[in-house]
Amino acid sequence: MLCDACAEALPPAAGRRCLLCWMPLAEGAACRHCAVQPPCFASIRAAFVMEAGARQLVHALKYDGMTALASPMAELIFERLDLGPSDLVVPVPLHGGRMRSRGFNQSALLAKHLAVAARLPVDARAARRVRATKPLAKTMHRDERRAIVEGAFAGVPERLEGRRVLLVDDVVTTGATLDACSKALLAAGAASIHCVSFARAD
Numbered sequence: 703m704l705c706d707a708c709a710e711a712l713p714p715a716a717g718r719r720c721l722l723c724w725m726p727l728a729e730g731a732a733c734r735h736c737a738v739q740p741p742c743f744a745s746i747r748a749a750f751v752m753e754a755g756a757r758q759l760v761h762a763l764k765y766d767g768m769t770a771l772a773s774p775m776a777e778l779i780f781e782r783l784d785l786g787p788s789d790l791v792v793p794v795p796l797h798g799g800r801m802r803s804r805g806f807n808q809s810a811l812l813a814k815h816l817a818v819a820a821r822l823p824v825d826a827r828a829a830r831r832v833r834a835t836k837p838l839a840k841t842m843h844r845d846e847r848r849a850i851v852e853g854a855f856a857g858v859p860e861r862l863e864g865r866r867v868l869l870v871d872d873v874v875t876t877g878a879t880l881d882a883c884s885k886a887l888l889a890a891g892a893a894s895i896h897c898v899s900f901a902r903a904d
Contacts, residue, residue, distance in 0.1 A: 794880065847878035
């Protein structure tokens with residue numbers, strides 16, 4: 703559990719933002735990237751900017767194995783974000799090799815706790831990572847990220863048909879991963895995809 707002071711010190715992802723990918727905007731409703739190439743998801747919302755305390759929490763969960771942080775982080779997502787019309791919570795999956803080396807999927811942990819808070823079912827098997835990809839942490843260019851994750855995901859039709867999916871990830875950078883995963887889930891029969899994350903890189 704985070705104390706109130708620590709939670710309130712996290713940098714909120716506030717201000718004018720693209721209504722699709724949640725990037726900061728000077729004006730308008732959509733950023734130039736989404737205007738030129740609309741994403742497959744209906745929206746992304748992130749609770750915080752990937753700076754200061756938010757970065758520390760994400761890294762502690764993801765790289766230091768502090769899995770107990772998933773619960774308070776999910777509570778903050780639930781408290782601060784509009785989850786949109788959703789029937790099913792689905793985490794962005796890890797490839798089997800990455801899962802074995804890390805021992806857990808941080809997005810699945812966040813999704814599990816978020817589903818409890820939102821009183822929604824969660825299905826960590828509705829999406830699969832069918833191709834291993836290199837880590838994206840140091841790859842900042844949008845087109846390069848999009849190429850890396852293209853075709854990396856698949857959805858399971860019997861788990862997704864007609865469902866409005868709330869897709870959960872820990873961090874959004876360009877939205878390429880969420881877009882590729884959303885594309886696969888829609889191809890498997892999902893009705894719509896709304897995405898949420900704990901933090902967004904601005």
